[in-house]
Amino acid sequence: MKRFSWQGIFSLLMFVFMYLPIMVLGFYSFNQSAYSANWQGFTLEWYRKLISDELILAALKNSLIVALSAVVISAVLGTLMAVGLARYRFLGKGLYRGIAYLPLIIPDIAIAVSTLVFLAAFTITPSIWTIVAAHIVFCLAYVGLVVSSRLTNLNPHLEEAALDLGATPLQAFIKVLLPQLMPGIVAGCLLAFILSLDDFLIASFTAGSGANTLPMEIFSRIRTGVKPDINALSVILITVSAIVALVAELIRAKAGNRQK
Numbered sequence: 001m002k003r004f005s006w007q008g009i010f011s012l013l014m015f016v017f018m019y020l021p022i023m024v025l026g027f028y029s030f031n032q033s034a035y036s037a038n039w040q041g042f043t044l045e046w047y048r049k050l051i052s053d054e055l056i057l058a059a060l061k062n063s064l065i066v067a068l069s070a071v072v073i074s075a076v077l078g079t080l081m082a083v084g085l086a087r088y089r090f091l092g093k094g095l096y097r098g099i100a101y102l103p104l105i106i107p108d109i110a111i112a113v114s115t116l117v118f119l120a121a122f123t124i125t126p127s128i129w130t131i132v133a134a135h136i137v138f139c140l141a142y143v144g145l146v147v148s149s150r151l152t153n154l155n156p157h158l159e160e161a162a163l164d165l166g167a168t169p170l171q172a173f174i175k176v177l178l179p180q181l182m183p184g185i186v187a188g189c190l191l192a193f194i195l196s197l198d199d200f201l202i203a204s205f206t207a208g209s210g211a212n213t214l215p216m217e218i219f220s221r222i223r224t225g226v227k228p229d230i231n232a233l234s235v236i237l238i239t240v241s242a243i244v245a246l247v248a249e250l251i252r253a254k255a256g257n258r259q260k
Helices: 002-028 043-052 054-087 095-102 108-121 130-149 155-163 167-200 201-206 214-224 226-257
Strands: none
Touching: 002 226, 043 226, 054 095, 054 130, 054 167, 054 214, 054 226, 095 130, 108 130, 108 201, 130 167, 130 201, 155 167, 167 226, 201 214
């Protein structure tokens, strides 16, 4: 009982340490005062201002273009990569697997600098599409990892049965394997979407003129101090990220229960 009490206290302190700053941020996003940390009354003015802020809306549009483009491409390539690594044997497979999942452990600053050097070496002008290309690098690894974990729980004999019944390899993949992988693909895509939407470091190194993403716009504004409109925007981003992450986890858990 005593041990359980200490575990409960430790867990409570951990959650307070993690989420108290977010609660404070959300609290002051409803503060009437634009510059004072003192509470001066409840207001939704800062949320209404976000809707009419053209710079924020333009940055949000760029972030969505980057995230959706990177996720769609990563979904296709990541799924094919995971299936190829799980189903086929070829020379250098272990080395390829290590390189494919390397972006998961490489610091973002290393990816950002290496991408910038690559763009400079080939005289490629930075733009919103260079951000997309850079985001595909790490989104591909996350999608591939989630799909690979889903593949380990599937019955490979179902594909063999489809082939024995006259299906071509492509038909077996589309009609048998792909529907089973879909929960993992969706969960991986949702995770990659949030990571891409929230990225600042890689985007700031690879963005061209006029290609600001939402995190870059936020960073440029907080240099003169954090105002309630940025608090409000942060609350919205945190809420959206939490919802998407929760949906991804529910899809993954539901798929795992079905498999059992």
